[in-house]
Amino acid sequence: MRLENSTVIEQFADQGDYRRLVLHAPAIAPEVRPGQFVHMRLPAPADAILRRPFSVFRTHADMLEILYKPLGRGTRAMQRLSRGDAVGLLGPLGNGFPMPSPVTVPALVAGGYGMAALYLLARAVRRAGIVFVGGATASDILCVPEFKALGWEVRIATEDGSLGVRGLVTAPLDAWLAADLGDRRPELFACGPNPMLRAVGDRAIAGGWRAWLSVDRSMGCGVGACLTCVQKVRDPAAPDGWTWARVCREGPVFECRDIVWEDGE
Amino acid sequence: MTPTPDLSARIGSLSLRNPVMVASGTFGYGPEYAELVDLERLGAIVVKGICLEPTRGNPPPRTVETPSGLINAIGLPGPGLEGFVREYLPFLRSVPTPVIVNIWGRTVEEYGEVAARLDATDGVHALEINVSCPNIREGSHAFGVRLDSFRRVVETVRARASKPIIPKLAPNVSDIAAFARAAEECGADAISLINSVPAMAVDIETRRPKLANVIGGLTGPAIHPIAVKLVWEAAGAVRIPTIAMGGIVSPADAIEFLIVGAAAVAVGTATFVEPRTAHAVVDGIREYLVRHGLRSVAELTGSLRTGRDPCGG
Known part of the structure; x- marks a missing residue:
């Protein structure tokens, strides 16, 4: 579990309203196990004070990718994040999935x-x-x-x-x-x-x-x-x-x- | 060279290395944040409310975010006194930071019993008396908003405990200074305020309350100016120290509390968002004292520049 100031590498639209956010998070990304999540500090709106939890879709070296759908005030504000923006992350959190039994x-x-x-x-x-x-x-x-x-x-x-x-x-x-x-x-x-x-x-x-x-x-x-x-x-x-x-x-x-x-x- | 300012604070017989604590209910029992927060840099750890028996608390939803705030109706779940001593106190004893245990009961006698047993327990340095949690319906709310029951609780705890006792005041009273004075008269070593502000939120589509408990207590930046006013009134009415809490996010919020009369402060909801807020507040207070040529936190406490009497005279 770590606190990290990550930066946005890119954000792009997936199908429908879904979006993908790719973050540079060298401290957290390599530690994520399947089924764990990160708690994200949103840049806006300022009066939405709590962090928001997101499952980690995938990681690759220092990068961590989140797949989300803008539904509430927080995730709608997330759509405006773009390359270079800072995003506070807390993670990886939670127990995650166990590995399937070999049989x-x-x-x-x-x-x-x-x-x-x-x-x-x-x-x-x-x-x-x-x-x-x-x-x-x-x-x-x-x-x-x-x-x-x-x-x-x-x-x-x-x-x-x-x-x-x-x-x-x-x-x-x-x-x-x-x-x-x-x-x-x-x-x-x-x-x-x-x-x-x-x-x-x-x-x-x-x-x-x-x-x-x-x-x-x-x-x-x-x-x-x-x-x-x-x-x-x-x-x-x-x-x-x-x-x-x-x-x-x-x-x-x-x-x-x-x-x-x-x-x- | 400017000398390093004296950040220490005193609460009764208890010395704190700095005036910044973490508030009850926002820091678990200590180990929850140990990976993220340097516990040795905190002024004190105030653990979540403890009563005699294990309690489950309220069903979810237990919290709801509102503009610049958080309404909670957790309902004081906890391991009970024996569970706390067995499961958490060994860890807390290993941390060189004073531990203040927040206590509550359903009856005056229960307050006294919890106080007596923690008074006899090593590793507990002071007791904060929760007389004002808005989420306990079995009488606790009434203790904090009626002067006679408030006095009975504080007198009972005083009679059973020799460690410093700190009644935590409810904000929703007509005269906070009267409660502050009553605490002092009943032998309290300090007062803390404010507890959360009774609040409610409704989902307009379903017309249902957003909390399973219907009502809860508002915390976070939304309540900070309310707390500043109440701390000013309460601290001005007593000689014992005041520990101020309510919406601290930045060092400036804490410094405001000190200026209006607080001897120490506690960071609450902000820890949920930025776990190291208390560290930033300590650093910010130190920087402020240096910048203003002040030698100690004590010099800042109660230094508000106004011609007015704190109680409105």
Whole structure:
């Protein structure tokens, strides 16, 4: 965990509204493990005081790349960053994904730009696996060429049917689990909205497999002090069998059996 | 050559190497920031609120960012007194920086019990009494905004503890000077203020509160000018030292507090954004003292130039 004044190398538009920001971060970039994140100090607006957390899409030597979509005030201001601008970074943060067991088939499941959080894992795994990605429409299906370049198979679902099969990402996932898997054991790694994570976890529990879920919660300090980003997790020693875990410290990746979902998630 | 100014501060029997602490609830229990912050350069570490038993705090969402501020309703989760002593105090004892433990209870008796047990615990140097957290509904809020219950808490803690005690004042009272005087009369060694300002935010699309607890406490730069005014009024009403907090981001914010009467300050929400803010504030205070030819922080404390009486006379 380090504080670093990084500088913008470049920023460019990806498909749809998505954007990529490439930073020169020689202290942090080489230390990032798959599934970790950085906490970014935005240059503007001045009255948005907190840092913003971003999954690291990929690193290359001293460079660190973030894939994001301008949604709130902070990320809209990020669009104006250009070459040479200074960006304060804190990271790498979080536990990250474990490496898949050598006896399993790694299966990644992504919703929207959840794909960005899974790329470093695919790159770190020495054997090709399979990626399932879902989104509302074709422009939400990101990073497919990058995964294919690693030799991974990519199966796509869109809610409007504009790319891949029509429906949620669980449709191609279920088809694969039912038909193509044979007697191999999958190990699931997922990043996306909570209902998707929960659905992936349900399948892993039913099948007796592991599923590693990267949870997204509103975050404050990023280092475990402010206790904003709490997730309910199983703890047999605690009253009622659960306790709060800090997504920034104990997470963001949890095995699906450890998570206690709330109604409606 | 200009001599190096004296940055030390005194809170009762406690000596601080510099007047800049980290505020309760914004620094965990010490180890959270140990990789990023030089703990030996802090004036004191004020740990998150401790009560007798482990507590879970509120469900999320627990915080919401507002313009220049942060509303929190964390709800004082914590390991409880024994958990704190077992899990965190060994680490804190290894750090050569005074540790001030923020304490709270659901009853006056609980305040007394926590105080007595920490008073007998090595590695705890002073107690800050949280009588004003807006997120505890089981009576704690009332302790800090009513003078009679405030007095009972401070008297009880005083009777059970010989270490320095520091009641933390709520901002939402009609006469802060009266609370400051009551603290002094009940034997407090110092006062600290301000706690967070009761606040609320609503999502207009869903018409739901943005916090699960509905209401919370506002901190950050948004409350700084409110805190400056209250510190001026409170510090002017007592002889015991005042520890000021509320929206410090820069050295200038801390210097403002010192000028209106604070003997020391605490950095809070800014640590979440820039973990080393407290270091920058110490460096900035030193530079300011040199630039203004002042030999000590004490010379700056209460040096506001005004013809007015602090309490409005």
